[in-house]
Amino acid sequence: MADANQKFVTVPHAGPAKAAASERVRDFDEIYASFRVAEGTSQSSRCAQCGVPFCQSGCPLQNNIPDWLRLASEGRIEEAWRLSEATSAMPEICGRICPQDRLCEGACTLEQAGWETVTIGSVEKWLGDQAFDNGWISPLRPLTELGRSIGIIGAGPAGLAAADRLRSAGYAVTIYDRHDRAGGLLTYGIPGFKLEKHVVARRVDRLIEGGVKFRLNTDIGKDIAFDDLRGAHDAVLVATGVYQARRLSAPGCGSNGVVAALDYLIASNRKGFGDAVAAYDDGPLNAESKRVVVIGGGDTAMDCVRTAVRQGATSVTCVYRRDRDNMPGSARETTNAEEEGVRFEWLAAPKAVLGGSDGVTGLRAARMALSAPTLDGRWTVEEAPGGEFDLPADLIIEALGFEPENLPVIFDADDLAVTDWKTLRVAAHGFATTLPGVFAAGDIVRGASLVVWAVRQGQDAAAEIDQWLRNQDSVAA
Ligand SMILES: Cc1cc2nc3c(=O)[nH]c(=O)nc-3n(C[C@H](O)[C@H](O)[C@H](O)COP(=O)(O)OP(=O)(O)OC[C@H]3O[C@@H](n4cnc5c(N)ncnc54)[C@H](O)[C@@H]3O)c2cc1C
Numbered sequence: 104m105a106d107a108n109q110k111f112v113t114v115p116h117a118g119p120a121k122a123a124a125s126e127r128v129r130d131f132d133e134i135y136a137s138f139r140v141a142e143g144t145s146q147s148s149r150c151a152q153c154g155v156p157f158c159q160s161g162c163p164l165q166n167n168i169p170d171w172l173r174l175a176s177e178g179r180i181e182e183a184w185r186l187s188e189a190t191s192a193m194p195e196i197c198g199r200i201c202p203q204d205r206l207c208e209g210a211c212t213l214e215q216a217g218w219e220t221v222t223i224g225s226v227e228k229w230l231g232d233q234a235f236d237n238g239w240i241s242p243l244r245p246l247t248e249l250g251r252s253i254g255i256i257g258a259g260p261a262g263l264a265a266a267d268r269l270r271s272a273g274y275a276v277t278i279y280d281r282h283d284r285a286g287g288l289l290t291y292g293i294p295g296f297k298l299e300k301h302v303v304a305r306r307v308d309r310l311i312e313g314g315v316k317f318r319l320n321t322d323i324g325k326d327i328a329f330d331d332l333r334g335a336h337d338a339v340l341v342a343t344g345v346y347q348a349r350r351l352s353a354p355g356c357g358s359n360g361v362v363a364a365l366d367y368l369i370a371s372n373r374k375g376f377g378d379a380v381a382a383y384d385d386g387p388l389n390a391e392s393k394r395v396v397v398i399g400g401g402d403t404a405m406d407c408v409r410t411a412v413r414q415g416a417t418s419v420t421c422v423y424r425r426d427r428d429n430m431p432g433s434a435r436e437t438t439n440a441e442e443e444g445v446r447f448e449w450l451a452a453p454k455a456v457l458g459g460s461d462g463v464t465g466l467r468a469a470r471m472a473l474s475a476p477t478l479d480g481r482w483t484v485e486e487a488p489g490g491e492f493d494l495p496a497d498l499i500i501e502a503l504g505f506e507p508e509n510l511p512v513i514f515d516a517d518d519l520a521v522t523d524w525k526t527l528r529v530a531a532h533g534f535a536t537t538l539p540g541v542f543a544a545g546d547i548v549r550g551a552s553l554v555v556w557a558v559r560q561g562q563d564a565a566a567e568i569d570q571w572l573r574n575q576d577s578v579a580a
Pocket residue numbers: 200201202256257258259260261262279280281282286287288289292293297321322323324342343344345368402403406513544545546547551552553554555557
């Protein structure tokens with residue numbers, strides 16, 4: 104049989120169909136379609152099957168990418184899916200929202216050699232969608248019940264991935280979350296045009312059907328004391344994410360009309376679910392007919408500008424203090440925002456919020472200049488003299504990043520050690536916190552990061568918890 108691979112010379116790189124900007128801004132649906140079967144197999148066949156797969160090293164989950172691309176290119180789609188789900192608890196979600204240009208696809212040998220990367224993320228999404236459509240998703244059915252229970256605080260990707268692995272191993276798993284829906288930022292942060300909510304819900308449903316218990320609307324530290332939770336389970340995983348928003352410090356920043364990015368995105372996502380959201384219906388968290396300025400250059404800022412476009416803002420401007428090459432957000436999402444009509448003020452930093460008691464009227468910004476590269480390859484910036492300018496605005500959204508909440512205080516647990524960045528301190532090369540039987544994973548360990556890293560840490564923390572409990576059993580025996 105002729106090799107179905109290494110077709111990169113004859114098969115050009117092609118992504119899945121993408122909705123035109125003028126069409127897609129009318130709703131919150133995902134903008135990329137899933138591949139059709141012929142497209143998925145043909146794009147998979149471009150893989151060079153490198154002896155040393157750099158794509159795999161570029162993927163935080165170390166997915167067996169060349170192997171599932173080979174199987175897909177040969178039309179063995181279900182087998183390709185089985186391989187992709189072996190290393191990831193949610194391949195179809197990572198395939199949708201990983202910044203592949205910085206991870207697997209950025210490391211792809213073809214990309215490095217000027218042939219354009221294999222569309223790894225889109226193939227991964229397609230395999231997952233095929234699996235759900237064709238009933239290939241295996242139910243969560245532990246071979247045995249171990250009679251031990253794990254409490255997980257946080258139903259974001261780290262908590263869900265850990266629950267998947269722990270329940271499969273036979274543990275009774277309860278996930279506690281202060282929100283009314285599971286999914287963490289997959290549900291209430293990331294907008295539907297990147298990740299439709301039914302894609303998250305079907306993953307949660309699989310866990311529920313497999314016996315994982317969800318206790319939603321339950322704030323640990325408030326509704327249930329952390330110590331009581333520890334007493335109720337054999338081990339606890341803290342996967343609470345990072346939610347302390349960095350706020351603007353400039354004259355006028357507390358004015359009506361200046362809002363935090365996550366408040367804005369949660370309101371929009373809630374509207375998408377059909378919830379009544381007073382602060383949206385009354386106006387403060389609704390961009391309709393407003394001139395909107397978003398401050399920041401990360402994924403959150405990109406999600407805010409594109410949400411504002413869809414809500415019917417009259418203009419949307421993103422203000423970021425570095426330039427396009429030095430922004431932390433995904434280049435793909437910035438391009439999507441530009442196509443949708445967002446204007447970017449690169450090298451600009453907020454100086455003051457303009458307006459009065461009736462609300463904001465604009466943002467005064469200073470022109471910045473790149474000065475010197477830092478160790479992480481980004482550039483520091485300094486104010487360029489005489490470069491102040493005003494941007495008109497009725498709504499200013501602060502998307503300046505997140506820090507961890509003060510968990511030792513919230514949990515009333517002085518012995519729960521944190522790092523200088525207020526993330527939870529865990530053992531080197533592991534996930535054990537300074538409290539026996541308490542582990543941590545996801546953003547609360549890494550700081551604001553990526554879904555794929557949360558999944559990786561959730562899975563690895565589950566393996567460590569399993570080992571820890573087994574060691575305890577053998578000591579007790
Ligand atoms: C707007 C936005 C867009 C993003 N876009 C992308 C993207 O495109 N691609 C990407 O890879 N990453 C993206 N990220 C980052 C990604 O969402 C996070 O890295 C990831 O969700 C972290 O997962 P987690 O499970 O650690 O935490 P989270 O997803 O934050 O989940 C934590 C959960 O813990 C719950 N919780 C917290 N404290 C308590 C408590 N005391 N009691 C009970 N429950 C509690 C919270 O309600 C939440 O549900 C984005 C982030 C934001 C904010």
